[in-house]
Amino acid sequence: MAAQQTYRLFDVALKQRTVLSPSLTRMVFAAPDVANMKTDGPDQRIKVFFPLAGQAAPEVPQGEDWYARYRALPDTERAPMRTYTLRALRPDVGEVDIDFVLHGETGPASRWAMQARVGDRVGLLAPDARVEASSEGYEWKPPAQVKRVLLVADDTALPAVAGILEGLAQWPQPPEVQAFLEVEHEADVLPLQAPPGAQLFWLAREGAAHGQRLQDAVRARIGPYGPRHGEQELAEIDIDQDILWEQASATGGGLYAWVAGEAGAVMAIRRHLVKTCGIDRQAITFMGYWRHGKVLD
Numbered sequence: 276m277a278a279q280q281t282y283r284l285f286d287v288a289l290k291q292r293t294v295l296s297p298s299l300t301r302m303v304f305a306a307p308d309v310a311n312m313k314t315d316g317p318d319q320r321i322k323v324f325f326p327l328a329g330q331a332a333p334e335v336p337q338g339e340d341w342y343a344r345y346r347a348l349p350d351t352e353r354a355p356m357r358t359y360t361l362r363a364l365r366p367d368v369g370e371v372d373i374d375f376v377l378h379g380e381t382g383p384a385s386r387w388a389m390q391a392r393v394g395d396r397v398g399l400l401a402p403d404a405r406v407e408a409s410s411e412g413y414e415w416k417p418p419a420q421v422k423r424v425l426l427v428a429d430d431t432a433l434p435a436v437a438g439i440l441e442g443l444a445q446w447p448q449p450p451e452v453q454a455f456l457e458v459e460h461e462a463d464v465l466p467l468q469a470p471p472g473a474q475l476f477w478l479a480r481e482g483a484a485h486g487q488r489l490q491d492a493v494r495a496r497i498g499p500y501g502p503r504h505g506e507q508e509l510a511e512i513d514i515d516q517d518i519l520w521e522q523a524s525a526t527g528g529g530l531y532a533w534v535a536g537e538a539g540a541v542m543a544i545r546r547h548l549v550k551t552c553g554i555d556r557q558a559i560t561f562m563g564y565w566r567h568g569k570v571l572d
Contacts, residue, residue, distance in 0.1 A: 281410040284324075284335055285312060285399045289391050290370065296463040298430065300375050300388060301362070304399065309369040313404035316413030317438030318533075319361040323373065324354045324398035325387045332396035354398070355383035358564070360434040361401065371399070374434040378459075414560045415439050417450075420528030425497070426454040427489060427544055429536035430463065431564045439533065440469040449473075450531075453496075457489045457536070485567055486540020493544050500530055500554050507556055509549050514538040519545075519563035521556075530558055538563025 287304035294300055324333040333354035336344040345353060363372040375388040387397070402410035415435070417424065424443065428436045436454060443449050449470035457478045458464060464477045476496070478488035512519050519538045523531065532548065534541055541563050549556045 281402055281406045281408055282321075282400050282412070283403045284337065284341075285309060285401055286332060287371065287397060287399055289393055289395045289397075291393065292391065295374065295465060296458075296460075298377050298459040298463045299433070299465070300377055302373050302375060302388065302391070303370055304373065304397065305368075305370050307369050309364075309371050310366045311404050312364060312366060312371060312399075313402045313410075314361050314364050315402060315410050316415050317442050318413050318415045318432075318435035318535075319402070319410070320358055320412040321361050321373075321402075322356050322400035323359050323384065324356050324400070325383050326396065327352070327354060330354075333398045335398050356400075357382075357384040359384075360432075360438070362434040362438065366404065371401075376430050376459075414522055414562060415442075415533060416523070416560075417531040418526050418528055421450050421531045422528050423451045423530045424453070425530060425532040425534075426452070426456075427493060427532070427534040427536070428455070429457040429486060429489060429540070429564075430459060431537075432535035432562075433458070433465070435535065436533075437465070437467050440467050440473065443473075444468050444470045446470065455489055455492050455496075457486065486537045486543070489536065489540055490543050490547075494547055494551075497548065497552060499552050507549055507553075509546065509556065512542065514542060514563055514566055519561055521545075521559075521561045523558055523560040525555055525558035527558070530554060532559040534559060535562040535564050538566040 285308050287306040289302055290305040291303040292300055324335050326333045335354055359373050362374050377389055378385050380386050426436050452470055452473035455476045459480055461479045476492055478492055480488055519541055534544055541561055545561050548554045
């Protein structure tokens with residue numbers, strides 16, 4: 276219900292595309308109505324709808340019950356939808372940036388991004404600036420006095436991490452920051468704005484399984500931290516059926532962690548941080564942004 280009240284559909288057109296690296300491309304979308312879009316956090320989630328073959332723009336039901344009617348459409352009539360991070364918003368000029376990971380003709384989003392031309396239209400389900408309530412479509416909510424930040428992400432979560440680091444760089448007294456970032460190739464490493472002293476560990480897959488480099492690096496560099504929080508219960512989640520999504524709720528000023536990427540890798544890192552390192556699970560946000568071989572939207 277909250278998403279229906281605070282999010283709405285924006286019809287936008289591709290204005291510019293910028294190649295960031297061999298696997299990453301930034302799409303700048305524009306429309307006068309973007310002046311009424313907002314973002315509430317650096318990892319703001321939005322939905323992107325892509326047109327079906329023969330459509331100039333995706334056809335998406337409107338109204339409060341739009342999602343039920345959308346899901347009821349047959350596959351041949353339902354516009355593909357994927358979740359993305361709103362990388363940057365410039366409402367004064369009606370522009371919004373979304374970074375795409377290109378991985379061939381393996382799905383509707385990558386396929387569209389590889390073929391898109393200036394003027395091509397998509398639909399964005401994004402927060403409505405005319406609604407005062409928060410969209411709640413973001414998970415980066417660190418305690419005000421946090422002393423240490425741990426970020427773990429693959430390339431699908433890289434736009435969110437980039438925004439988080441930019442925000443931390445503006446803090447008068449930024450916390451200690453460690454970020455583990457997995458990308459496809461060495462050439463996909465990007466220059467990111469980060470707080471002074473931040474440790475950014477770039478991990479190129481170069482043929483390794485998705486998430487394996489992240490798991491190896493976290494296990495090698497992150498060990499027991501602070502006082503152990505006893506034997507914390509950690510229920511297993513069927514990540515082939517359910518989305519792994521756990522929001523941190525700790526308010527203390529110690530460690531705050533944000534982990535996002537392929538769900539299997541996030542599950543393994545979750546076990547290491549909570550069970551092996553003894554970190555308070557309430558201080559860690561875990562998000563399975565995607566699942567290998569599955570569509571989670």
